[in-house]
Structure formats: C-alpha cells, structure tokens
Amino acid sequence: MSPTNTENMKEHLGEAGSHLKSAASAAGSAVKGAAGAAGDELRLGKATMKSELSDSALAGLAAAELGGAAAKEQVDALMDKGKDLMDSAADLIRERPLASFGVAFAAGWIIAKLARSND
Numbered sequence: 001m002s003p004t005n006t007e008n009m010k011e012h013l014g015e016a017g018s019h020l021k022s023a024a025s026a027a028g029s030a031v032k033g034a035a036g037a038a039g040d041e042l043r044l045g046k047a048t049m050k051s052e053l054s055d056s057a058l059a060g061l062a063a064a065e066l067g068g069a070a071a072k073e074q075v076d077a078l079m080d081k082g083k084d085l086m087d088s089a090a091d092l093i094r095e096r097p098l099a100s101f102g103v104a105f106a107a108g109w110i111i112a113k114l115a116r117s118n119d
Contacts, residue, residue: 003011093100
C-alpha cells in the first residue's frame with residue numbers, strides 16, 4: 001500500500017526539521033569560527049599596534065638626540081661667526097684707531113645720557 005498524503009507530509013516535515021537542525025549546527029559552527037578568527041585578528045592588530053608604537057617611540061628618541069646635536073652645530077656656527085666679527089672689529093681698530101676711539105667715546109656718552117635720563 002502506498003503512503004498517504006499525511007504520511008508523506010510527516011516524512012517531509014521530519015526531513016525539513018532534520019535539515020533545519022543541520023543548518024542551525026552549521027550556523028553555530030560558523031559563528032564560533034568567526035569569533036575565533038575575529039579574536040585572532042584582534043590579537044594580531046594589537047601586536048601590530050604595539051610594534052608601531054614602539055617604533056614611533058624609538059624614532060622620537062633618535063630625533064631628540066639628533067636635535068641636541070643639531071643645536072650644538074648651530075651654537076658652534078654662531079660662535080665661529082662671533083669670532084669672525086671680533087677679528088674684523090680688531091682689524092678695523094688697528095687700521096683706524098682714531099675713528100674707533102671716537103665711535104667708542106660717542107657710544108659711551110650716549111649710553112651714559114640714556115642711563116641718566118631713566119633715573
């Protein structure tokens with residue numbers, strides 16, 4: 001005897017339930033896998049971020065050290081320019097002693113006048 005429509009319907013509903021159960025199990029596995037992969041990506045991203053921050057700190061320290069050396073170079077250059085200026089002033093005084101004395105006297109007189117007027 002052939003199965004009735006009711007029996008066929010029950011069989012198909014049972015098969016559908018079985019497929020739904022398998023689908024739910026597969027979805028659960030997929031979610032667990034995605035969570036694991038997301039955790040792995042998060043750990044990798046955290047490690048990369050720490051590495052980049054460490055490299056940034058090292059580069060900052062190197063720049064600070066070079067900044068001190070660059071400042072020393074600038075001070076040395078200014079000192080050399082000051083020495084050159086003093087040498088050229090000494091040469092000018094040797095070449096024109098009377099003019100140099102007159103300029104120094106006038107500058108002293110002006111400074112003295114300004115100092116007295118402020119009192």
